Amino acid sequence: MNSSLPLNQQNLSRLPGEITRPGYDRSRLTTGIVHVGVGGFHRSHEAFYIDELLQSGDASEWGICGVGLREADRRMATILQEQDYLYTLIVKHPDGHRETRVIGSIIDFLMGCDDPTAVIDRMAAEETRIVSLTITEGGYNVDPDTGEFDRSNPDVQYDVTNPTTPRLVFGYLTAALRKRREAGLTAFTVQSCDNIQHNGNLTRRMLLGFARMQDPELADWIESEVHFPNAMVDRITPVTTDADIEYLKSEHHLIDRWPVACEPFCQWVIEDQFSAGRPALENVGVQFVPDVTPYETMKLRLLNAGHSVLGIPGAVYGYQTIDECMRDDLFATFLRQFFDNEATPVLDAVAGIDLDEYKQTLVERFGNPSISDNLSRICLGSSSKLPVFLLPTVHENLQRGGPIEHSAFVLAAWCYYSDHHADRHGKALEINDDQEAALQEAARKTVDDPLAFLRLKSVFGDLVENERFANSYERLVSEIYRNPDVTVSMRAINQT
Structure with a gap:
């Protein structure tokens, strides 16, 4: 191969044999998971596990739609869209060996700051059964003095009175769950994938804190119908470097503008409490437990x-x-x-x-x-x-x-x-x-x-x-x- 290939769906079949690529028909995938906060960790962890599941059998209803809420997410959105939502995972072993694999589990990406209605509608769609989050600790809007939802945040004040054009993730979740309830649909699960102790409990407390400000009756429905499984996540995933991009180009003649590098170790332990079903991730190494x-x-x-x-x-x-x-x-x-x-x-x-x-x-x-x-x-x-x-x-x-x-x-x-x-x-x-x-x-x-x-x-x-x-x-x-x-x-x- 004399020239480098841009990563996209059309070029998958032309990649060198040492690169693992999706062995499933991506055109058959539907969005079962909407994920807010697509960064390196999500792509080395949850999206990797879903890709593993898709490779192992028929799980086509568990494709991922990525969501960015801030202007800072635009570069990720643009690059993934140009690459047909494909990216390369470089697993780096201590002995210098590297496994190179193209991940195909992400099938769409929406920008909330461009079209909040599209994001709300995708979360509210019947096929969506899990909305997962990697929004970092700062994204949970916790009052540092009380540990409760920070009602003083100006974006919270805006979201309370502008339910169709929210800025924060809790405004989006509340708007989507309102639509689910009005349509008579089962609530989706909200799954935090952030490295925070009792992340599900925190997410639940913060979402209810917001929903009670905006719609107390809906908050009661969320409290009784929505599950927030606590989960422990682990995989060291450093920031992507220019050297990672150059490695793919020089060693594999592959142009990926934003690959992900990570360690071989990967762990995900989840409390088995879901509102509308879940993927069979236990088949690819995820542990489901009663208490995380x-x-x-x-x-x-x-x-x-x-x-x-x-x-x-x-x-x-x-x-x-x-x-x-x-x-x-x-x-x-x-x-x-x-x-x-x-x-x-x-x-x-x-x-x-x-x-x-x-x-x-x-x-x-x-x-x-x-x-x-x-x-x-x-x-x-x-x-x-x-x-x-x-x-x-x-x-x-x-x-x-x-x-x-x-x-x-x-x-x-x-x-x-x-x-x-x-x-x-x-x-x-x-x-x-x-x-x-x-x-x-x-x-x-x-x-x-x-x-x-x-x-x-x-x-x-x-x-x-x-x-x-x-x-x-x-x-x-x-x-x-x-x-x-x-x-x-x-x-x-x-x-x-």
């Missing part, structure tokens, strides 16, 4: 916390990626000791999961040099991550007299990170956090008050009042401020 809580707790306190346990000290030390940290035996040992000594003892048993095997899998995943997840991405938004990923482990260990040194060290390193906005060499660090100013203001008082950072109640609550933790933190933060080579403290902690 132990699975998501395991992931939050091991994988997600593990990222921060490596990422924050690694960034201060001067490393750029997670796999770079894992190639340093000191960091790798520190992580495994955190897993074994602090996190695992306060985890409940998880049905069907061997925790030792799971932890070893995490070590291998973090060390995958083909993924090279940037520490800048891992560290962003730490003020919202650490209270969920790390602090519950701290509090449970404090209650039972368990070890807390690894966690205290991570928070001490985060203080230095927030204060200096630079690594130990003085190289600037990329900071992206909603509480950036408050974090830096608190951290800058550390020289005069070693516990100043820990006094930031919006992040740490009353943790500073625990004498054992405060003493450990004060000693460690003082060590780091005297010598920002974090490996000195890490080595001492590893040896205790």
Whole structure:
């Protein structure tokens, strides 16, 4: 093949044999799932699983229609449309091997900011049985002070009085469910695919919060008829790079303007509660369970916390990626000791999961040099991550007299990170956090008050009042401020 082929339906049959492509008739697919927020993770996860199901048998009623609500979604919409909604998934193995596969499960894409009626009608259509979401934590419109629906948001105020031209996802869901109810149709399931604890419960609470503002009677119907399954999702999916695009062009003579790269590992655990049926995803590895809580707790306190346990000290030390940290035996040992000594003892048993095997899998995943997840991405938004990923482990260990040194060290390193906005060499660090100013203001008082950072109640609550933790933190933060080579403290902690 001398020239590169643009990715589209017509060229599928001309692709080189090493590229897996849809083995099903895409022209027969109908939209069973409408997905809001088509980014890299959706395309490496839910759309991948649906593609797997379509490859394995007759599931043609489960095609996906993507939806973008913001102008920022237009580039994705345009590229997918030009490629007949096809894209390439590049699965990168630790040994350098790559699996290249064209995914065909997305069959349409609508832009809500162009035509809100088209989006509402597609959600309301009888064939649509699931509306799924990857809208990031910020998309749920949570009041940070109360944890309830933020009624003060100007877009919420607009949507309440303009039900046919909404701006936010909850306005669209409410409008579509109103049409379903008026047509006498069964409600669709709302399936969050975001990495948020009890994501279904959160989605339910936020949607009902909006619907009660706009139409209390409809809200009662939603409360009784719509299911919101909690789900745990997992697949490391870095941002697509120019190198990924060039790889397809140079190695496979394929032009894909927005492929997705990801790790081999993939997991999806869902509570089996659906309003209008569901795809048989258990046939392609998805776990359906009565309660997702132990699975998501395991992931939050091991994988997600593990990222921060490596990422924050690694960034201060001067490393750029997670796999770079894992190639340093000191960091790798520190992580495994955190897993074994602090996190695992306060985890409940998880049905069907061997925790030792799971932890070893995490070590291998973090060390995958083909993924090279940037520490800048891992560290962003730490003020919202650490209270969920790390602090519950701290509090449970404090209650039972368990070890807390690894966690205290991570928070001490985060203080230095927030204060200096630079690594130990003085190289600037990329900071992206909603509480950036408050974090830096608190951290800058550390020289005069070693516990100043820990006094930031919006992040740490009353943790500073625990004498054992405060003493450990004060000693460690003082060590780091005297010598920002974090490996000195890490080595001492590893040896205790």
